[in-house]
Amino acid sequence: MLKSLGCLIYTDCIMATFLLEVGTEELPAAFVADAIAQWKSRIPQTLGEYSLTTEAINVYGTPRRLAVVITGLPTQQPDREEEIKGPPAQAAFKDGQPTKAAEGFARKQGVELAALEIRPTDKGDFVFVRKKFTGQPTAEILTSVVPQWIFGLEGKRLMRWADGDLKFPRPIRWLVTLLDNEVLPVGWVNASETIKSDRISHTHRVLHPAPVTINHANDYVECLKSAYVDVNPEARKANIIQQVQESAKKVGGWADIYPDLLDEVTNLVEYPTAVLGNFEPEFLNLPTEVITTVMITHQRYFPVFKTETATELLPYFITISNGNPAKSEIIARGNERVIRARLADGQYFYKADLAHPLESYLPQLETVTFQEDLGSVKAKVERIVKIASYISEQLQLSEDDRNLIQRAALLCKADLVTQMVGEFPELQGVMGQKYAIASKEPEAVSTAIFEHYLPRGAGDSLPKTITGQVVGLADRLDTLVSIFGLGMLPTGSSDPFALRRAANAITNITWNANLTINLYQLIQQIVADFGSQYPKTSSQLSQQLQEFFLQRLRNLLQEDRGIDYDLVNAVLGENDPEYTQRALQDLLDLRDRALFLQAIRNNGKLNEIYETVNRSTRLAGQGDLDTIQLDPTNLVRPELFQKSSEQAFYDALVELLPQTQASQKSRNYQQLVDGLSKIAPTVSNFFDGADSVLVMDENPEIKRNRLNLLGLLRNHARVLADFGAIVKS
DSSP, X not given: OOEEEEEEEOOOOOEEEEEEEEEESOOOHHHHHHHHHHHHHHHHHHHHHTTOOOSEEEEEEETXXXXXXXXXXXXXXXXXXXXXXXXXHHHHEETTEEOHHHHHHHHHHTOOGGGOEEEEETTEEEEEEEEEXXXXXXXXXXXXXXXXXXXXXXXXXXXXXXXXXXXXXXXXXXXXXXXXXXEOOXXXXXXXXXXXXXXXXXXXXXXXXXXXXXXXXXXXXXXXXXXXXXXXXXXHHHHHHHHHHHHHHHTTOEEOOOHHHHHHHHXXXXXXXXXXXXXXXXXXXXXXXXXXXXXXXXXXXXXXXSSSSOOOEEEEEEEEEOSOGGGHHHHHHHHHHHHHHHHHHHHXXXXXXXXXXXGGGGGGGGGSEEXXXXXXXXXXXXXXXXXXXXXXXXXTOOHHHHHHHHXXXXXXXXGXXXXXXXXXXXXXXXXXXXXXXXXXXXXXXXXXXXXXXXXXXXXXXXXXXXXXXXXXXXXXXXXXXXXXXXXXXXXXXXXTTOHHHHHHHHXXXXXXXXXXXXHHHHHHHHHHHHHHHOTTOOTTHHHHHHHHHHHHHHXXXXXXXXXXXXXXXXXXXXXXXXXXXXXHHOHHXXXXXXXXXXXXXXXXXXXXXXXXXXXXXXXXXXXXXXSSOOOOTTTOOGGGOOSHHHHHXXXXXXXXXXXXXXXXXXXXXXXXXXXXXXXXHHHXXXXXXXTOOOSSOSSHHHHHHHHHHHHHHHHHHHTTOOGGGOOOO
16 A cells, blocks of 8 residues: 655746637637636646646637636746655565565665665554655646647537537637747647647737737737737726716716626627617607617617616617727618617517407417427416416405406416517517506506516516416416426426426515415326326326425525525425425425524524434334324323423423414414423433433333323424434534
C-alpha cells in the first residue's frame, strides 16, 4: 500500500498573461451567455488542478467570439515534492538487508535503494521515499487544455461544418492563443479544414472589416475596442441601458428595460448603438400587450412609455443596432417599415376578432388538438368545467360564484382560435380577457380567463380572484391526470408538458389563497372520470399522481419555504400512507405544520420535547396500538400499574387529551407543544427516574399496557408530526 504526502515548492517566477480567443460565425445569443458561465466555472477549476495560480480570469463574449484573458499566471507550474509511503520496514528489510519488497518499491519509484528511509508511524515503522517533480512549463499545459475548454462547452444545438466531424454551435473561423507576446501552437484538423492559432483577430464586420494583429495578450480588450468591438458583455449591457434611456428622454418618455431582452440584445451586438424609431399614433388603439409583444418578442425593441409608472405607450421604439452609427436614420426607417407591417397585421386581426362574441369561437376548439390521444381542446374544456365544479363544491362557494366559475371555465380557451392568438400565441389569455370584456362578459369571467394561466413561470404573479384560482387549478389538474394517464410521466430533465410546473402552481395557488381543497379527493375523482373514458388506464395512476405531488411538496417546502429536510419528512411521512393521505387532503395544514415545526426548532422549543417524544415514538412501534387513538381511558389498564411513574404518565395523558383535541380543531399547534412540554418530565421519569419501569416487561399484559402509554403519546405528537422522522439538532 502506497501513501503519497505531497507539497508544492513555489520559486520566484515571472508572471504572464494568457489570451484565448475563439472566433466564429455569429453565435446564438443564449449560447454566448451560457458559454461565458461555463468557462467562468471550468477554467479556474482546470488551472487549480495543475496548481496554477492567477491574479484574475476575465471571460468575454460577443456574437463572433468567446475569449478569456488570464493575468498573473506563472510561466511554469510549481515544482512539487512528494513523500511516498512504501511497505512496512520489517517486510522491506531483513537482517539489515533489503528484501524483494524493498527492491520492488525502489524500482517502481525509480530511485536507488539508498534513497529509502525508515520512519515511525502510528502503525509501526514503514519505508518512505522522497521524490521531487519539476513543474511543467505553463505554455505546455495551456496548449493541452485549450482544446478541452473549447470543445468541452455544452450547448443545445451543436453543428458540424464543412466536411469534418468537430461540433460547435457555429463554425470556428480563427483562433488566437497568446502567452504574453508569444503564440502558443494550438490547432486541429477538421477533415479538409485546418485551424491554427495566430495573433490575428477579426473585428467588426461593418466598422472595421480588416483584421487586427494583437501584439500582446494584455492589449486584447483595448485592441478590439479600437476596432469597434467591445468584448466585455457587462460593459456593453451598461452602454445599452444608458443609450436606451437617453433615447427615450429625447421624446419625453421612459423605456422599460426588460432583463431578458437586455441579456439577449447584449449578445447580439459587438458595438451597440441605440436607434430611435416611430410609428403612427393610430396603432396605439391596439391593446398595449399586442404592441409590446410585437416589439419585445418579435422585433427585440424596447418600448417607450409616457412615464416610469405609466402603462400608456408613446408611438416610439428603440432598437439596438450593430451597424454603422452614421447610418442610424436609415436603420430606423427600415425598422419602422417592419413594425408598421406587424402592427397593421395586429390591427386587422383585432378588428376581425372583435366582430364576433367570444362564445362564438367555442365550436372551433373542436379543430384544435390538445394531445393526439386526448382529443381536442374542446374536450379538454369540458373536462375543465367538470373539475372546476368539483373544486367549487369542496370550497362550498355561493351559487353566484359557481356560475361565474363555470362560465369562465367554458370560455377560458376560446381565444386560442382567434386570429390574434393564432399570430401571437404569447397573447393567449390576454386577448381572451380583452375579447370577453368586449363581449360584455362579467368582470370576474374576463379576469379569470387571463388569470387562469398564472403563474406562467417562476416569479410570476398568482391569480387573485377565486374564479381565476379555481379555473387555473382545474386546468392544471386535468393536464396532470390526462398526461399521467397516458403514461407520459416526466423523466429527468424531460418534461414537455411542464407537469412539474403545473403541480407547483397548484400548490402555490392553494397556499397563497388559503384554499381549503382536498387534493387527495380531487385526484380520486378526476382519475375515476378519466378511467371511465380510457378503460386501459393504469390502476396505479392515483398512486403515481400522489407520489408526484409529494415530490413537488417536498421541494417547495425545502427550497421555497426553507424547511429542514427532516421536518419535511416529519409532516409528509416516510412510507406512511396515512400521513401521506393527510398531507394531500389538507395542503394548508401541511404548510402550517411545517412552518410551525421550523419555528419551534429555531426557538429551541423542539429540543425541549424531542428526546421524550422521539424515544416514545420509536418504542411504540413495537406495540400494536394504531396511530389514531388519543384517549387512554379504554386502552390503558391502571390495575396493571406497578410503579407510580405509570400512574403519573396515565394522568398526564388524560390531562393532555383536551389540549390535543383543541389543537386539532383550531390548528393552534402551540397548545399541543405546550402540553407535550408539560408531560416531558413525567415521561422522562417513566424511562429513567427513580421510579422508572422496564417497558419490555416479561409479563405480556404489562408490556402491552406500557407500550400503549407510549403509543398514545406518539399519537398525540403525530397530530403535529411524525417525531420518528426528526433528526436531533
